[in-house]
Amino acid sequence: MSFWRTLVGKLWITIIGLVAFVLMSMGLFLLPYIDTNFTDPVAVKKLFVIVAIIGFSLTTFFALFLFTKITQPMQKLIGAADSIRKGKYDTRLSLQTSDEIGELANTFNHMAEELENTIRSLNHEKEHLSSVLRSMNDAVITLDWEGAVILTNPPGDKLLYLWGDLPDEENDALQFKVHGERSIAIPKPLLPMFRKVLDQEGDQSANIHVKQSVWSVHMAPLSSDGEIRGAVAVLRDVTEEVRLEKMRRDFVANVSHEIRTPLSMMQGYSEALLDGMAASPEESQELVQVIHDESLRMGRLVRDLLDLARMEAGHTDIAMHQVDVKELIERVYRKFAVRAKEHDVHLELEMGTGSMIAEAANEDRLEQVLTNLLDNAFRHTPEGRSVYIAAASQQGKQGKELHISIRDEGSGIPTEDLPFVFERFYKADKARVRGTAVGTGLGLAIVKNIIDAHNGTIQVHSGVGKGADFHIVLPVEKVQ
Numbered sequence: 001m002s003f004w005r006t007l008v009g010k011l012w013i014t015i016i017g018l019v020a021f022v023l024m025s026m027g028l029f030l031l032p033y034i035d036t037n038f039t040d041p042v043a044v045k046k047l048f049v050i051v052a053i054i055g056f057s058l059t060t061f062f063a064l065f066l067f068t069k070i071t072q073p074m075q076k077l078i079g080a081a082d083s084i085r086k087g088k089y090d091t092r093l094s095l096q097t098s099d100e101i102g103e104l105a106n107t108f109n110h111m112a113e114e115l116e117n118t119i120r121s122l123n124h125e126k127e128h129l130s131s132v133l134r135s136m137n138d139a140v141i142t143l144d145w146e147g148a149v150i151l152t153n154p155p156g157d158k159l160l161y162l163w164g165d166l167p168d169e170e171n172d173a174l175q176f177k178v179h180g181e182r183s184i185a186i187p188k189p190l191l192p193m194f195r196k197v198l199d200q201e202g203d204q205s206a207n208i209h210v211k212q213s214v215w216s217v218h219m220a221p222l223s224s225d226g227e228i229r230g231a232v233a234v235l236r237d238v239t240e241e242v243r244l245e246k247m248r249r250d251f252v253a254n255v256s257h258e259i260r261t262p263l264s265m266m267q268g269y270s271e272a273l274l275d276g277m278a279a280s281p282e283e284s285q286e287l288v289q290v291i292h293d294e295s296l297r298m299g300r301l302v303r304d305l306l307d308l309a310r311m312e313a314g315h316t317d318i319a320m321h322q323v324d325v326k327e328l329i330e331r332v333y334r335k336f337a338v339r340a341k342e343h344d345v346h347l348e349l350e351m352g353t354g355s356m357i358a359e360a361a362n363e364d365r366l367e368q369v370l371t372n373l374l375d376n377a378f379r380h381t382p383e384g385r386s387v388y389i390a391a392a393s394q395q396g397k398q399g400k401e402l403h404i405s406i407r408d409e410g411s412g413i414p415t416e417d418l419p420f421v422f423e424r425f426y427k428a429d430k431a432r433v434r435g436t437a438v439g440t441g442l443g444l445a446i447v448k449n450i451i452d453a454h455n456g457t458i459q460v461h462s463g464v465g466k467g468a469d470f471h472i473v474l475p476v477e478k479v480q
Contacts, residue, residue: 073101077108089116137236142222144230147186147194159235163187163210190233193219197231207238214242247423259301262294305442318453320360325402325474326351328363329391332370336378344383352392356402358454359477365450372443373406373470380410380468393476400476407469413462421460422448 073095083091091112095105133140133153141160142151152160186194193204203220219233269287278284333349340347377387390405413421424445451458455475462468 073097073105077101077104080108080112084112084115089119139235140232141190141235142230142232143186143194145198145228150230156235160187163189189215190217190219193217193233194231197221198228207242213237213239215239250424255305259298262298262301265294266291266298301442318362318365318450320362323358323361323363323366324356325358325361325366325404326356326391328366329356329370329389329404332367332374333389335371336374339378340387343378345378345381346384346386348386348388350388350390352390354393356391356393357476358402358474361454361474362450365453369447369450369472370404370406372447376443377406377408377410377468381408382410385409396473398475402472402474402476404472404474405469406472407467409467412464412466413460413468414464415462418460418462422458 076093076095080091080093089112092109093105095102097105133151136153137155139155139159140151140153141149141156144150149160189208189210193206196202196204197219198221203218205216205218208215208217214237216236216238217233219231221228222230222232269291272278273284273287278287329351330349333347337347339345374387374389381387386409388405388407390403390407392403394401394403422444424442448458451472451474457473459471460468461471
């Protein structure tokens with residue numbers, strides 16, 4: 001830039017012009033006036049007044065020039081910087097000068113533009129990160145160095161809310177100090193992993209159990225400039241996966257056990273027949289009868305397994321039509337009345353008034369449900385006790401409903417086992433079962449699937465020594 005176009009050059013030229021003007025004025029006007037009128041005191045005073053007025057005028061003009069060229073642009077620059085400070089990143093200066101202030105204005109505009117682009121990019125990244133976090137089904141919780149929550153997604157907020165009312169025995173010792181500074185609050189389930197991340201400076205993964213749920217947690221440190229600033233935890237609810245894995249292991253173990261028992265008996269008795277250990281035709285007949293019974297038991301087990309697998313996979317199409325449930329229950333009652341006399345068990349039927357027509361049901365499947373429940377009731381009820389069948393039509397929240405109850409006076413089911421009675425191969429206490437017939441452990445699981453297919457519900461109420469009461473609710477009208 002040329003020196004004469006700079007602010008200093010302009011000021012220098014202005015001062016030179018001002019001095020030249022004064023000198024020329026004195027040379028042209030004042031010196032002749034002094035020579036002719038110097039002896040007159042009044043004229044001298046008048047001269048000083050004129051010089052003072054001219055000097056004041058020139059000073060005022062010079063001050064206005066400085067204000068126009070320096071002070072006013074600087075005030076605009078200060079105002080624009082204050083607007084940027086307040087977040088108005090679109091603020092720009094319009095100073096059309098070619099001096100240093102003009103260059104400063106152009107630099108300021110360029111800086112403001114770059115800052116606006118940077119802030120816009122950061123906002124886009126923040127919105128992108130926020131969208132990613134919101135779209136995640138897993139809970140994300142970010143903690144700072146002191147353990148305070150600084151960022152969560154909606155599942156993380158929900159999780160913190162659910163964990164906020166942990167009982168005292170699960171939520172004690174939540175306060176601890178980081179380097180002795182101040183106490184912080186962090187959910188106890190995450191506390192051990194958070195300490196390990198801070199101490200070992202590495203990722204940590206584990207499954208934690210909270211409120212009968214299982215959570216898979218992966219926690220990683222947050223680093224900045226080589227220092228750990230906190231940690232981020234990603235939590236996934238794996239309760240169902242853990243439950244299914246347990247069911248798979250139990251299923252394999254139970255199937256192996258249930259099949260191994262009849263196979264061992266069939267193999268042993270067949271070997272006895274082959275070795276000629278039967279001393280009489282009666283003994284041979286007895287051995288053959290045991291082999292036949294065990295083969296039937298294995299056939300029932302395989303058939304129940306196939307039925308249950310098809311129902312749980314949704315591959316079994318149940319033809320729904322109108323069913324008279326009252327007639328069905330009476331038929332099942334007559335079928336089990338003979339068995340009740342044989343085992344000295346009182347079977348009572350209590351039927352409500354009015355029709356009990358289910359608009360969409362499968363008669364064979366419902367008969368299978370009642371048969372399984374009554375078979376369990378008879379096997380668990382000692383001689384001289386009673387088994388009750390009750391049915392009635394009631395008005396429910398979703399419309400008219402059919403309520404069916406099968407209650408026995410057996411030894412009952414322990415309260416802690418009630419949540420598992422509808423699982424496959426469940427047998428709470430084999431010692432409670434009377435007689436020699438032992439079920440496959442799949443009956444109640446099949447019952448639950450059939451009732452679910454009818455859009456109904458089944459519940460069990462029992463206790464040790466109180467018998468068992470299975471209550472079924474079926475909708476009368478077809479569920480859309």
